[in-house]
Amino acid sequence: MRASKESTARPAASGAAGRSARARARRRATTADIAMMAPPLVLVAGLIIVPIAIAVYLSFTDWNGFTSPPHLIGFRNYVRLTEDSAVRHAAFLTLLITAVGTVACNVLGLGVALLLNRNNRINAFLRVLVFYPYVVGAVILGFLWSSILGTSGAVNAAVGAKHSLPFLSDPTWAVVTVICVIVWSSFGVNVVLYLAGLQTVPDSVIEAAKIDGATPWQTFWRVKLPMLAPTVTVNVVLVVIGLLRVYELILALTAGGPAGETRSFVYNILTSSFDNTQLGYGAAQSVVLMVVIVTVTVAITAARRRSEQAVAA
Amino acid sequence: MTARRVGRVLAVALLVLVMVGPLYLMLTNAFKSQHDILAVPFGWPSGGFSLKYLTDALTSPDFNVVAAYGVTLLFVVAVNALNLLVVGPASYAIARGGRRYHRAIMLVLLAGLFIPGQTLVIPVIYVLKALGLIGTVPGFLLFETTLTVPTTVFLFVAFVQTVPRELDEAARIDGASRYGTFWRVIFPLMRPVVATAMVLNSIGVWTDFVNPQFILGPQSGVYTVTTGVYAAISRLSTDYTVVYPNMLLATAPVIVFYVFMQKRIIGGLTAGAIKG
Numbered sequence: 001m002r003a004s005k006e007s008t009a010r011p012a013a014s015g016a017a018g019r020s021a022r023a024r025a026r027r028r029a030t031t032a033d034i035a036m037m038a039p040p041l042v043l044v045a046g047l048i049i050v051p052i053a054i055a056v057y058l059s060f061t062d063w064n065g066f067t068s069p070p071h072l073i074g075f076r077n078y079v080r081l082t083e084d085s086a087v088r089h090a091a092f093l094t095l096l097i098t099a100v101g102t103v104a105c106n107v108l109g110l111g112v113a114l115l116l117n118r119n120n121r122i123n124a125f126l127r128v129l130v131f132y133p134y135v136v137g138a139v140i141l142g143f144l145w146s147s148i149l150g151t152s153g154a155v156n157a158a159v160g161a162k163h164s165l166p167f168l169s170d171p172t173w174a175v176v177t178v179i180c181v182i183v184w185s186s187f188g189v190n191v192v193l194y195l196a197g198l199q200t201v202p203d204s205v206i207e208a209a210k211i212d213g214a215t216p217w218q219t220f221w222r223v224k225l226p227m228l229a230p231t232v233t234v235n236v237v238l239v240v241i242g243l244l245r246v247y248e249l250i251l252a253l254t255a256g257g258p259a260g261e262t263r264s265f266v267y268n269i270l271t272s273s274f275d276n277t278q279l280g281y282g283a284a285q286s287v288v289l290m291v292v293i294v295t296v297t298v299a300i301t302a303a304r305r306r307s308e309q310a311v312a313a
Numbered sequence: 314m315t316a317r318r319v320g321r322v323l324a325v326a327l328l329v330l331v332m333v334g335p336l337y338l339m340l341t342n343a344f345k346s347q348h349d350i351l352a353v354p355f356g357w358p359s360g361g362f363s364l365k366y367l368t369d370a371l372t373s374p375d376f377n378v379v380a381a382y383g384v385t386l387l388f389v390v391a392v393n394a395l396n397l398l399v400v401g402p403a404s405y406a407i408a409r410g411g412r413r414y415h416r417a418i419m420l421v422l423l424a425g426l427f428i429p430g431q432t433l434v435i436p437v438i439y440v441l442k443a444l445g446l447i448g449t450v451p452g453f454l455l456f457e458t459t460l461t462v463p464t465t466v467f468l469f470v471a472f473v474q475t476v477p478r479e480l481d482e483a484a485r486i487d488g489a490s491r492y493g494t495f496w497r498v499i500f501p502l503m504r505p506v507v508a509t510a511m512v513l514n515s516i517g518v519w520t521d522f523v524n525p526q527f528i529l530g531p532q533s534g535v536y537t538v539t540t541g542v543y544a545a546i547s548r549l550s551t552d553y554t555v556v557y558p559n560m561l562l563a564t565a566p567v568i569v570f571y572v573f574m575q576k577r578i579i580g581g582l583t584a585g586a587i588k589g
Contacts, residue, residue: 032491036406037418039399040462047459048425051436058436065438115324126325128575129332135571135578136564137520139539143546144335147342147556154338154354184331189582196583234586245429248522252543266431273435274527286432297427 058283065279077284087268094265097179098243104183105239109190117198130188142252145181168254171261178262190235197231233304244293265289343561350553370558376545378562385537389518393511395458396465404469405495426463434527453529461514472506512581538563
């Protein structure tokens with residue numbers, strides 16, 4: 001609340017008494033202000049910012065969760081990270097999932113959004129249908145697909161033992177399956193967001209393109225897609241952040257198997273932290289992931305802003 | 314033109330098949346015997362459908378689905394209530410205050426926007442241990458509420474800035490305090506943005522696995538739907554008469570709720586993602 005507004009509200013106050021009354025009112029307003037902002041500030045400071053600092057600290061220790069205090073061991077955790085084949089494999093897999101998944105989710109998301117863009121009952125139903133995985137949650141979706149694609153799952157039971165397919169038991173197949181299930185469970189969100197984006201493209205512009213003789217293909221590439229640029233950025237950022245931290249779905253779908261082949265980066269963090277009680281080592285991996293996610297988000301947003309400025313200039 | 318139409322129909326058919334297939338399997342196989350699930354996973358069971366497996370899952374001594382529902386629902390309500398109590402007045406103060414420290418506080422509150430909760434679990438355990446709150450429901454609720462702060466602050470502040478300041482002035486002349494002004498005058502106007510925040514937070518809490526699993530922990534004996542299903546299924550993943558009924562029980566109420574609230578839920582997510 002501003003002091004100037006305070007004074008206009010009390011036109012009767014004047015002179016020295018008025019000044020001190022105003023000062024008192026201002027102080028009271030500031031106190032109320034701080035009291036209002038304090039609770040979330042305490043929560044965020046205590047349970048997000050301090051923990052980030054602690055993660056950095058723990059990453060330089062050998063803390064196992066029980067012995068206190070943790071011993072400082074310098075950069076040993078970070079060095080070990082680069083030499084640990086499990087971590088390297090998980091990092092590679094996570095990047096692969098993120099790269100393929102981001103492209104697939106956005107292409108599918110936009111494609112299906114274009115398919116369902118017209119407003120009618122069937123499309124409204126289909127919109128609800130593609131989005132339902134989001135409310136079911138990754139753990140249950142993982143179990144569901146594991147009971148469909150597992151060795152004795154529905155598909156293999158239906159085709160018979162002779163023709164059974166190693167969806168989750170062969171390392172290469174398992175990676176492909178994991179990526180497909182991830183895309184299946186998350187592209188509905190992209191469909192919904194792209195549909196919202198398409199609503200913002202004015203009909204008049206599309207009409208104008210048609211009158212100018214543009215084919216549907218040209219209308220898409222030259223008119224709709226450029227106008228969707230901000231929507232694309234939102235979708236890409238959301239998918240990238242989501243996939244860099246993929247964990248629950250893999251846990252339920254493959255439990256990291258076969259032989260640890262489908263362990264993601266977060267999977268490894270939580271395994272080294274809790275199953276192997278190496279919380280210091282887990283913290284080092286967490287710090288790396290935080291840095292990667294923040295960097296990627298900032299980079300994508302900055303790149304978008306630069307390209308928007310280039311268009312404006 | 315007709316080729317286009319055929320392509321469109323085929324694409325829609327494929328989409329429906331891929332999305333409905335898993336639901337169909339979950340629904341039908343929850344009523345079949347293990348033998349029938351393995352023999353005719355997609356078709357009509359020789360032994361007929363039976364409610365036995367569903368009631369077995371409902372009354373299983375290993376995992377009480379109904380209790381898990383109660384617990385999860387309670388967590389959803391508690392986190393939403395705490396979120397509004399904590400973030401509401403703060404967002405109002407930030408939106409109305411033009412000082413530099415208001416902006417600084419806003420930035421601090423947004424700090425968690427890109428920090429994945431899963432990477433915070435380890436150090437948060439450290440903090441909660443120091444506070445004696447690890448493995449307790451209050452500790453869990455505090456952390457879960459904290460994770461909702463960044464997005465909610467962002468949405469609320471943007472909304473309050475569109476509410477005319479004249480309303481505050483009028484309330485103050487009528488003698489309302491700042492809290493009174495917020496809760497009685499501004500908050501009732503925030504219904505759409507509160508609905509958006511509640512949708513995002515509720516789904517976040519409902520589907521959360523990592524925090525109830527690691528902050529609350531199995532030793533607390535408190536299971537949410539996700540951690541309970543995980544505990545029940547991961548041990549018996551090949552006994553499909555346990556797997557399918559449990560999945561159906563965990564999913565069906567959410568799907569029914571979703572079907573009735575789909576406009577709110579999809580709208581809420583869209584608003585949250587585009588503004589956030």
